[in-house]
Amino acid sequence: MDELITIDDLSFGYGSSSLHKNINMKFSRGKVSAIMGGSGCGKTTILKLIAGQLIPKSGKVIVDGQVVHEQDRDGLYNVRRKMGMLFQHGALFTDLSVYENVAFPMREHTNLPENIIKDLVLLKLNAVGLRGAQKKMPSELSGGMARRVALARAIALDPDIIMYDEPFAGLDPISMAVICDLIRSLNDALGATSIIVTHDVAETFSFADYIYFLADGKIAAEGTPKQLLASRLPFVRQFIHSEKDGPVPFHVEAPSYKVDLQL
């Protein structure tokens, strides 16, 4: 089977509202896929659905042949052991040092002796260039460094799937380039399948293999970066070229000016 993750006819919403309507997605093994779209269109929700933190209203999320939301707690935890996730702001454990943060999944899920844990932690920290920061606390790190530590923690157990939630948000250009490079190189070195949720066009188009565009709860477009750059779809053009008006309107839907001003 070529697809590691399949999202099949999925609908989701909070309460009676509807966020996603009959979405289909496939994430191929060994590839870096991106989910793009405007703020609040439900990109991160897709990651939470894949991780089984949310339950779809209808449809399925299948990870490595298993339907995620049909698993019991142990089954779900077994599925999650195949995943690593980088949260938007890192979500490092603030009471643990950098070293202990990366060692956390190893201590929780393995019985490895301390000397092997040490070797593995230093290996992972070296991969993200932060071996020298092992003794620091999360509060002493910059935003970019915190995200790299979180990345080291996400890959601590060599997961099959690595999910990135807005990995570039709020980073300076140098940190952004570092993270871009790490996502691609780690994916290829680990033979993992990566999913990135982002709205940064230039970075994503430079290294992603396949891209989905979400808008209005549906997939507005999909394809390789090359195909999407050539796309004539108005939404894709507006998004890629950062045009402020188009299918996504500048003004939020509102009653007429006359009504608001009581004229």
Added chain:
Amino acid sequence: MNKILNFIEGIGSTFRRKMARLGAGTRLFFLVLIYSGDSFKRIHLTIREIYFTGVLSLIIIVVSAFFVGMVLGLQGYYTLEKYGSSEAIGVLVALALVRELGPVVTALLFAGRAGTAITAEIGLMKATEQLSAMEVMAVSPVARIIAPRFWAGMISMPILATIFSMVGILGGYFIAVLVIGVDEGSFWSQMQANVDFSNDIVDGAIKSIVFGFACTIIALFEGFDAPPTAEGVSRATTRTVVISSLAVLGLDFILTSFMFV
């Protein structure tokens, strides 16, 4: 007519919300019991939390206890003196502390010092997605975060209440014997003769265990249930103090009516 209906509906929905929260709190307690094995296996987590909730609360407990004991000594002496029985000051101080003030004041201070810290810490962990990160790593936050704090609270609270009573008695001794000059022999011997181990000390200990349970589970639940925003965490922290204090005073009345009446 509509207003009346809305009013009734309002009462109903508030009651339902409160019941749902009570149910969620009870569910959290059972989850804690289920995951307690995990937290005992990694006992260092519980010991670390005993340090934060218990050891770091010691100063406020000791200082408060000494003052409470001194006030009891003063007030007790002036009242007893009117009846010519100022030697009974030792019994009065000891019984007041062991039966009531020890467990109750310790629990109120515990809710204010340790309970708020627990709620704010867990609420902020939730707001910064640390609990979600743990879930995605296939680690239960109840096992790793909640259960060790629960047992730390359950262990710390009775010990703190005992220390409170002991230091309070020393405060009473300081005022009554050393300052006012009540006979030291009768201070201690009357206390020894009239404070019963199984009726007074054990009942006081039971109270402190019950209060420890109430304060800890309320603080944990409020943190775990807090909306992940600055406002949500601040409201949850306030609720911890308010609900814990009311729960302690309410439970104290119920327990006292069973134990000493």
